[in-house]
Amino acid sequence: MKIQTFILCCMAAFIVNCQSNQKETIAETPPIEVKDTIPVHVPKFDYDTTKWLDLADLDPTIVMDLRYATANNFVEEKMYECGRCFMRPKAARKLVETHKALQEQGFALKMYDCYRPRPVQQKLWDKVPNPNYVARPWKGSEHNKGVAVDLTIVDKDGKELDMGTPYDFFGKEAHQTYTKFDNPEVVKNRQLLRRTLRKYGFKHIRTEWWHYSYKGKVVSRAISDMLWNCEN
């Protein structure tokens, strides 16, 4: 036998030996247990995050008191199937920054209303067809565009700061310029809300201390019909 042939035979014998060893190793491995349920990937977000963000997903420490998801509102009727606080992404992120700035001072934001779908605006209008209280659905409000919020400030115990009137109080006492309150803290509390929100790009309106809208650039300012999922 030539030396080359001998080497080839040895290599072939080695490979066959290795393969047989592998077979033995596989045979010794216990069978993989097949479980009844296969884990399903559940996405964290059930909406298009390029178009909307839910504030509760961004920061669960923001207090939610979404009044139109209950009968505790000025129309005394539940207007949303469930309460969720959506905003256009940039506006939502800026609101979280506002909340964090307040947290550093021992406070937190509490949300009364956020994005309001046009069909809900129509329902509100059908109930109260008065432009002094409800925006015309065909014209829309900043809430219908996903850039406006109704909100207040709570302290570390979750107690609302005194803002002089309840939410959705329609009268001069709710105006930003009204100052004749018995409690001198009211003006300071409103100033804290206004000053902090302004810093992060939100503007107020004259007649409602609780209403602010984001004035920066967002993905869209169109009036929206998006209805959120209540299944989760």
Ligand SMILES: [Zn+2]
């Ligand atoms: Zn509002």
